[in-house]
Amino acid sequence: MRIGLSIPQYGRFAAPGLSARLAAEAEEIGYDSLWVGDRILVAREPQNRYPGGTGVAPAEHRTFLDPLTLLTVAAGATRRVRLGTSTLNALWYPPVLLARTLTTLDVVSDGRLDVGLGLGWSKDEYQAVGVPWRGQAARLEETLDVLERIWADGEEVSHSGDLWTVPPSSIRAKPVQRPRPPLLLGGTSPGALERAGRRADGWLGVGLPLPALTALWTTVRHHAEAAGRDPGTLRLVLRVNPVLTPADDDRVPGRGTPHQLAAYLATAVRELGAEPLIDLHFAAQDADEYLAHARTLHDLLRDAA
Template structure:
């Protein structure tokens, strides 16, 4: 079981120096990966309900640093940990530009980038980015087509309903071949089929264990039906816990609980998933506290 950590980037942690310090110290502690999230804005009157339990977006999201810029800085201050996005809203920029950015990141990091993409859930962000809300699935599929074309290098050409790339030469290529791993988010059946058909894994969420197990097994079965190796798929799980000092109701773990309870949960799903990464930004009040929680967790798990 690999253990990762979310990079500080929002709320009181929206300071690049916080991310850089945590990145260096987390790598030294032995964490396997660091992950950056994506939030464009915080509507004062949102049209869509937040996906959390109470439907209200945390006020800390009012202050949010760009994930790709942050990863570029972290890539130059670390040497071993993998660097991922969970989850980058992949439809807010033309895929040709995204391909170039990720290629540059992969070169900067020496081939350590994991590109986690999703289609988001907030219409207000799409409106601000100037991207249509409707047709997100088809837009994601064509985005993946363009990314793959650019990363293949050599002569690139794409003719699609959304984007046209006339025959061109693109020499810049990622370090990782045939491409940086592409992990997709989503909870709809169509999303699971897309993952099984063409992605390198699913960005798992904190579902109840029976639902999580059923989803992973379903994706693996579908991957096999497409002639792919289900064992090659990755399933990193993000946890955003409220860490407590007193032991929480086991039914509320991993969303709430002590470090010991979180560690027990991580060890318990080791046979199902290959990686868990934890975001302490909703609990910690300072970088020092963030690092204390990180150190306590990796010690308890390992």
């Protein structure tokens, strides 16, 4: 079982030095991977609803540190754990620059990067970075094409597409991991599930009732098989953002005790082969409580394996 932890990044945990400290201590506890998310702003009058809870973005998201900067900090504070994005909103970044930043992060971490990409949900964030809301699927497909071309073997790089043109050029910087860092894609729409099965190394799932999660994961695997790929090679990274408080079983994994959450995740591991990813930003009041919960949940999951 590979267990991941979200490192301090937003809300009260967006504090200098905290990410490096907790990254190092999470590695010592025994976590296998550390993860960051991607938010820019919380609009006062949002154009669309937050996809969860009451439909209102959490107040904690009003303070959100840059994900790739924090992963670079975590890379310097650790030696073993893998470093992932769940998820990086791929379309906010020009793909050539995104390729360079991700390549650099893979190099400075000595090949420990997992690239998790998604599309996000906020029209306001797209507007703020000057990226069209429409045409997301085609934009993501071409972004992936550019990334893979730059990461491929060989110094010579060029790309000619509907959105971007890279003239014949030399780009020698390549990721340590070959042929590229593992690519994980998020999203629950039919198109997102098809894309994950067709061209990713895994799917970034979210905490849902197990029947619903199973149905989505089965769909991803079917799309992989239809594309001539081995579905058994795909990874399911399952992110949960719990409030740790006693709750009825039908509220898990959004709410529940550590034992309830560990039982849910252990079942997902046994039945689906999931890799748990635990985000404790809503579960703790300070760094000590964050680490205490992280240790408890890690131990409960290891005992359940």
